[in-house]
Amino acid sequence: MKIDCVELREIRLPLVRFFETSFGRTTTRRIILVRVEADGHTGWGEVACGEEPFYSYETPETAWHILRDYLIPWSRSREWASPSEVAEHFRPIRGHNFAKAALEAALWDIESQRRGIPLAKLIGGTRETIPCGVSIGIQSSIEELLEMIQRELDSGYQRIKIKIKPGWDVEILEQVRTRYPRIALMADANSAYTLEDLDRLKLFDRFYLMMIEQPLGWDDLVDHARLQREISTPICLDESIHSADDARKAAELGACMIINLKLGRVGGYTVARKINALCAARKIPLWCGGMLESGIGRAHNIAVSTLSAFTLPGDVSASRRYWHEDIIDPEVTVTPQGTICVPQIPGLGFVPNLARIEKVTVRKERFE
Ligand code: OSB
Ligand code: MG
Numbered sequence: 001m002k003i004d005c006v007e008l009r010e011i012r013l014p015l016v017r018f019f020e021t022s023f024g025r026t027t028t029r030r031i032i033l034v035r036v037e038a039d040g041h042t043g044w045g046e047v048a049c050g051e052e053p054f055y056s057y058e059t060p061e062t063a064w065h066i067l068r069d070y071l072i073p074w075s076r077s078r079e080w081a082s083p084s085e086v087a088e089h090f091r092p093i094r095g096h097n098f099a100k101a102a103l104e105a106a107l108w109d110i111e112s113q114r115r116g117i118p119l120a121k122l123i124g125g126t127r128e129t130i131p132c133g134v135s136i137g138i139q140s141s142i143e144e145l146l147e148m149i150q151r152e153l154d155s156g157y158q159r160i161k162i163k164i165k166p167g168w169d170v171e172i173l174e175q176v177r178t179r180y181p182r183i184a185l186m187a188d189a190n191s192a193y194t195l196e197d198l199d200r201l202k203l204f205d206r207f208y209l210m211m212i213e214q215p216l217g218w219d220d221l222v223d224h225a226r227l228q229r230e231i232s233t234p235i236c237l238d239e240s241i242h243s244a245d246d247a248r249k250a251a252e253l254g255a256c257m258i259i260n261l262k263l264g265r266v267g268g269y270t271v272a273r274k275i276n277a278l279c280a281a282r283k284i285p286l287w288c289g290g291m292l293e294s295g296i297g298r299a300h301n302i303a304v305s306t307l308s309a310f311t312l313p314g315d316v317s318a319s320r321r322y323w324h325e326d327i328i329d330p331e332v333t334v335t336p337q338g339t340i341c342v343p344q345i346p347g348l349g350f351v352p353n354l355a356r357i358e359k360v361t362v363r364k365e366r367f368e
Helices: 060-075 083-089 097-115 142-155 170-179 195-207 222-230 244-253 269-282 295-304 354-360
Strands: 003-021 024-038 041-047 129-131 133-136 159-163 185-188 235-237 258-261 286-288 339-341 361-367
Touching (some): 003 354, 024 060, 024 097, 041 097, 060 083, 060 097, 060 361, 083 269, 097 295, 142 159, 159 170, 170 185, 170 195, 195 222, 258 269, 269 286, 354 361
Parallel strands (some): 133 159, 159 185, 258 286
Antiparallel strands (some): 024 041, 129 339
16 A cells, blocks of 8 residues: 555534533534545545543644644555555554544545455455443533433443533432443543542442443542452453553453553554454453444544444434434434444545535645
């Protein structure tokens, strides 16, 4: 593969409804799209990091800088046998995983067109449908939250995740469980607690949650291992897992029983496949997390969700939950059974809508 040209674009997409976590509220997404031309094909990737350095240290500005000054020139330096070879070449650059993942994703899109194999198949995926859950942000009232849960259950979603933080946790879960005693329910704290909150965290066991996601420090493994010994609710790690080594160490320490994998957070498909193999061998269930992606990131999330260890419903849901109009055709839709059908054609399986993308672009730069 020889890369002829790379184009970066920043787009702004207003969310249908704000999304609030323990670290803040998002109303409009700033997303960087990476478009690559190579061997007569065009591939797309998405930088899905947050607008602010609150989920991770990356922001659209840091990603633009790392792509423009390092990843794009490095990727154009020679020919490559596979996208994984490019990922290996990026190794000396520490971190900046969301930026790396976006460029690598565009190359996998191209490779899948070049080889005439659907993207999910090319990366080694085995599923034709993926099970879907939803992530519901912090609301202004419990009534609003209960209404939203009902709406998502009516749409068929297989599990409900609610965001929690101190002051929006035990009492909220109590009411949700009273109303819905049998649903698959979980809670995501986005690092809002410390071991000082151990007594409060122990109360969560009453709600027989599928898991509690990232209760403690965003880069911690040791305290999570301690917490897992004290509670029966399975811990799922999100923010703390950036590499296959992190996943192995978390398993060895007993820091979690489940892992949320995000392509951007782990730096792309090559690492995601390594984590998949490791988790399959150690029987650690995986599921695909979300970063409020546009259709392009969402299409890549669908592909990665087909890997064998992705046995639990992910946070990959329908375009209409996020956008009045997505930037791909067709939009991502979810069946009444709460599944997404994996595209069976070469490439991403969704076509970027260029006119729509042009309309929401606020800056672009081309590298030839
Ligand atoms: O922690 O999983 C998270 C959104 C932004 C940042 C972090 C997270 C989330 C979500 C939303 O939970 C998942 C989605 O619907 O895309
Ligand atoms: Mg999370």
